[in-house]
Amino acid sequence: MADVEEVEVVVAHHECATLRIGDVFLKVDADQARTDVEVEAMARAPVPTPEVLWRKPPVLALAALPGTALGRLGEPSPASSAAWAAAGSAVRMLHDAPLPPWPGRSLDEIASELDGECEWLGTNGVLPADVVTRNRRVAEAALRPWTPVFTHGDLQVAHVFVAGDEITGVLDWSEAGRGDALFDLATLTLGHEEHLGDVVAGYGTDVDLDVIRAWWSLRSLLGVRWLVEHGFDPASPGCEVDVLRTQAMRDRRERGSASAAQ
Incomplete structure (x- = not known):
């Protein structure tokens, strides 16, 4: 690392920062409880995760994963349908x-x-009242009892790395814990609805698509303020605000069709 001349700031906000130096990622987090969860979750997860190189609080050093991210929120995914299915399988x-x-x-x-x-x-x-109201109503479907599973908790598309059609690793486990399986599937496909079928096919069992869509609304509603307060723009094309508007339009259309049928 002594010969590396460039330090890349991957992400930085009030709570933590991630730097890249060559093939090493340095995660700096003031809340060491989150780092405790991340290290333990990676040790327990049955899927590829970054190698922990060393830990000297508040810094955690991780080796870079091979491959590239499955996609980015707000951008078309360059990955194949098979890669998305592999993500579902993982x-x-x-x-x-x-x-x-x-x-x-x-x-x-x-x-x-x-x-x-x-x-x-x-x-x-921040949003038109109708958009908030409709998404709040859609989100209700996610607020039901579930059988807890080992969830990643923040399975954003950018946290899943692929090489070709194979998963090479999953990043950022600090929010892992017991949770709803459909929340992970919803987070992975947020803003990438066109790949929902691929993910479900790879997952290999029937899932309630209405609940996944409900989690799209719920996660987006929960995320807007955090993003604003930490210097991110949830109104960027294809991101949370666009998801909420799309969800509201779908709800309006579906309820209009139901009323017409009556």
Whole structure:
């Protein structure tokens, strides 16, 4: 590393930062509990993860994964349908693994957070009231009891790496825990609905697509304020605000069709 002249800031915000120096990623996090979860989750996960090179709090050093990200939110994915299916298969392996010993967020916690975020969105005029109301209604389908599985917890498309049609690794496990399997599938396909069928095919079992779409709304509603307060733009093309608008239009269309049928 002494010969490396360039330091790349991969991501940085008020809570943590990730730097790349050559083939090494340095994650700096003030909350070492999150790092504890990440290291333990990677050790337990039955899918490829980055190699932990060393840990000197508050820094965690990880080896770079081979390949490239499956995609980016707001951009068309360059990956093949087979690669997306492989991602679905990897998620199924994770969900079939033994549960981690620590809990995830409870249903009541998520519902309470959703109420608060919807109130904030409405009070601050971030989105039209109709968009918030329709997505809040769609999100209700996700707020039901589920059988907990080992979830990644933040399975964004950029966190899954592929080489050709094969998964080479999954990044960022700090939010891993016990949770709803469909939340992981929804997070992976957020903004990439065109690949939902590929992921479900690779996952290999029937899933409730309405619940996945409900999680699209719920995750996006929960994420807007965090993104704004940490210097990101949720209104970038194809990102959370676009997802919410698309979900609202779908709800409007479906309810209009149902009314016409009556």
